[in-house]
Amino acid sequence: MTNVMMIGASFSEVERDRLKTAFNAGFVADVTDLDSLSVQARAETAAVAFKGHAAFGAAAMDLLPKLGLIANFGVGYDAIDVEAASKRGIRVTNTPDVLNDDVADLAVAMLLAQCRNMIAGDACVRSGDWAAKGSLPLNRKASGSRVGIVGLGRIGREIADRLAAFKMDIHYHSRSEKQTPGWTYHSDVVSLAEAVDFLVVALVGGKETLGYVGTEALAALGPRGVVINISRGTTIDEAALLKALESGIIAGAGLDVFLNEPDIDPRFRALDNVVLQPHQGSATTETRTDMALLQHDNIAAFLAGRLLLTPVN
Amino acid sequence: MTNVMMIGASFSEVERDRLKTAFNAGFVADVTDLDSLSVQARAETAAVAFKGHAAFGAAAMDLLPKLGLIANFGVGYDAIDVEAASKRGIRVTNTPDVLNDDVADLAVAMLLAQCRNMIAGDACVRSGDWAAKGSLPLNRKASGSRVGIVGLGRIGREIADRLAAFKMDIHYHSRSEKQTPGWTYHSDVVSLAEAVDFLVVALVGGKETLGYVGTEALAALGPRGVVINISRGTTIDEAALLKALESGIIAGAGLDVFLNEPDIDPRFRALDNVVLQPHQGSATTETRTDMALLQHDNIAAFLAGRLLLTPVN
Numbered sequence: 001m002t003n004v005m006m007i008g009a010s011f012s013e014v015e016r017d018r019l020k021t022a023f024n025a026g027f028v029a030d031v032t033d034l035d036s037l038s039v040q041a042r043a044e045t046a047a048v049a050f051k052g053h054a055a056f057g058a059a060a061m062d063l064l065p066k067l068g069l070i071a072n073f074g075v076g077y078d079a080i081d082v083e084a085a086s087k088r089g090i091r092v093t094n095t096p097d098v099l100n101d102d103v104a105d106l107a108v109a110m111l112l113a114q115c116r117n118m119i120a121g122d123a124c125v126r127s128g129d130w131a132a133k134g135s136l137p138l139n140r141k142a143s144g145s146r147v148g149i150v151g152l153g154r155i156g157r158e159i160a161d162r163l164a165a166f167k168m169d170i171h172y173h174s175r176s177e178k179q180t181p182g183w184t185y186h187s188d189v190v191s192l193a194e195a196v197d198f199l200v201v202a203l204v205g206g207k208e209t210l211g212y213v214g215t216e217a218l219a220a221l222g223p224r225g226v227v228i229n230i231s232r233g234t235t236i237d238e239a240a241l242l243k244a245l246e247s248g249i250i251a252g253a254g255l256d257v258f259l260n261e262p263d264i265d266p267r268f269r270a271l272d273n274v275v276l277q278p279h280q281g282s283a284t285t286e287t288r289t290d291m292a293l294l295q296h297d298n299i300a301a302f303l304a305g306r307l308l309l310t311p312v313n
Numbered sequence: 314m315t316n317v318m319m320i321g322a323s324f325s326e327v328e329r330d331r332l333k334t335a336f337n338a339g340f341v342a343d344v345t346d347l348d349s350l351s352v353q354a355r356a357e358t359a360a361v362a363f364k365g366h367a368a369f370g371a372a373a374m375d376l377l378p379k380l381g382l383i384a385n386f387g388v389g390y391d392a393i394d395v396e397a398a399s400k401r402g403i404r405v406t407n408t409p410d411v412l413n414d415d416v417a418d419l420a421v422a423m424l425l426a427q428c429r430n431m432i433a434g435d436a437c438v439r440s441g442d443w444a445a446k447g448s449l450p451l452n453r454k455a456s457g458s459r460v461g462i463v464g465l466g467r468i469g470r471e472i473a474d475r476l477a478a479f480k481m482d483i484h485y486h487s488r489s490e491k492q493t494p495g496w497t498y499h500s501d502v503v504s505l506a507e508a509v510d511f512l513v514v515a516l517v518g519g520k521e522t523l524g525y526v527g528t529e530a531l532a533a534l535g536p537r538g539v540v541i542n543i544s545r546g547t548t549i550d551e552a553a554l555l556k557a558l559e560s561g562i563i564a565g566a567g568l569d570v571f572l573n574e575p576d577i578d579p580r581f582r583a584l585d586n587v588v589l590q591p592h593q594g595s596a597t598t599e600t601r602t603d604m605a606l607l608q609h610d611n612i613a614a615f616l617a618g619r620l621l622l623t624p625v626n
Contacts (some may be wrong), residue, residue: 125590139597277438278449283452
């Protein structure tokens with residue numbers, strides 16, 4: 001018998017093996033596959049190890065009458081209806097902090113790569129165009145720029161700390177003003193966008209931040225402005241972003257997240273002023289192992305009746 | 314009449330116009346074109362504005378009997394035979410410092426891009442492979458690594474300062490030990506390579522550093538090691554580097570400089586563990602303008618009999 005169920009096609013083989021060994025965990029690829037399980041298997045499920053971005057709502061929870069824990073793989077748990085979970089006495093955990101460095105690294109890397117036209121640079125050398133056609137147009141200086149962080153949580157702070165070493169003038173917008181070393185607080189995102197060259201979005205996902213960076217902020221960022229998004233596709237009004245990128249309202253973007261991943265809007269793929277990444281923020285061997293271990297430890301703590309390590313509700 | 318001669322096909326139109334307006338400067342595309350000038354034009358040339366990597370040696374200097382200044386566009390002046398210039402009473406200037414930020418930015422950007430497999434990431438999204446074939450293999454964490462800077466001059470220092478913000482353990486090798494904040498000095502490059510994951514080469518070019526990072530250092534860096542080079546193609550033994558990259562002696566590289574640019578060894582172009590850039594270290598609009606102005610100011614100071622701003626000899 002098993003009382004732990006893995007849900008998520010994105011669990012790697014190593015991750016599945018680890019949870020199977022530890023908890024004799026069962027597996028379904030998707031939340032929608034839960035009703036294919038036997039009544040007994042569903043009845044026994046006390047904890048879910050969850051990975052992915054498909055919605056995990058009230059109806060799915062009701063298929064698992066003994067469910068007491070949803071342990072999410074990832075810091076963002078916007079796919080899980082936490083309110084519905086709380087109502088049912090289901091605890092939710094996530095994997096914060098262990099991925100902050102990686103996500104911040106990728107944010108800085110996308111900013112630099114966009115600024116310095118590195119995708120085109122690599123292609124120019126690799127194709128032989130450098131010798132055949134000469135140098136690329138001059139690119140743009142990154143160090144010393146003004147950067148605005150949207151959401152100065154733990155990841156936003158890590159991004160700002162790195163960019164400060166590039167002598168950037170740091171501005172930020174957050175629910176409240178923070179204790180920061182000479183950084184400039186903006187009480188709204190449009191004022192922030194107006195003040196900076198680069199806008200780095202590090203918000204949490206979910207309903208509250210849906211379309212948080214919209215038409216007005218993009219217009220305020222302006223034709224020299226570049227947007228970096230390592231949060232969720234939902235935090236930027238994607239229709240407005242595509243229009244801004246296609247029509248020169250802003251200069252470019254570095255995007256690791258999109259709506260409908262991985263089946264993203266094909267208009268992104270035609271843009272040459274954008275660095276595109278396949279949601280790789282935390283996708284390093286080191287960090288994914290740390291995330292898996294934290295998910296494992298939350299499940300083990302729950303099953304043993306100990307305090308959860310990183311509870312959400 | 315003109316007493317200033319521009320030499321270098323790589324001068325942009327804007328740069329040529331600026332020097333022509335300021336000094337009524339003449340132009341030849343290459344040092345080897347000097348003998349095509351009239352005897353009078355050569356006799357009048359008191360200062361050369363130089364740009365490029367073709368050799369400027371004693372024979373060329375002797376074609377310009379009144380030459381008193383070679384003002385190089387760029388911090389690296391290894392193309393100019395400074396000893397020959399000094400013997401002839403010719404002063405040489407370069408454009409240091411104004412490009413440190415850009416070069417350091419690109420070094421960090423290549424390190425991150427290599428680590429996080431960003432070139433493949435962009436291609437995966439852009440081609441539609443993300444949706445069709447799924448995620449890429451996990452990549453590698455950058456923050457918290459051990460990094461070794463080869464040559465802790467002004468640019469090396471800027472690189473180290475940036476990487477320190479990524480919580481990296483900084484090691485360096487330099488002619489002498491420096492005052493540094495907790496960084497580890499190595500008296501030879503092999504010991505440095507052995508101690509680190511990433512080896513960032515920030516040496517000056519020229520004879521003294523020819524093949525400075527060679528077979529032994531690459532072997533010491535090892536199969537998890539990554540080389541970043543933003544200095545000159547000459548500072549690494551390129552045959553040894555290609556062999557190391559092709560055979561797994563090291564894990565990968567980020568290279569902005571090569572032998573025989575832009576007509577580089579085609580073996581580089583076949584490597585998928587390398588981020589390639591077309592010598593873009595200082596290639597931003599902002600910095601190239603600053604470099605041009607510093608070259609201009611050195612020429613103006615020389616012609617007016619004032620102190621040179623950034624003399625080399």
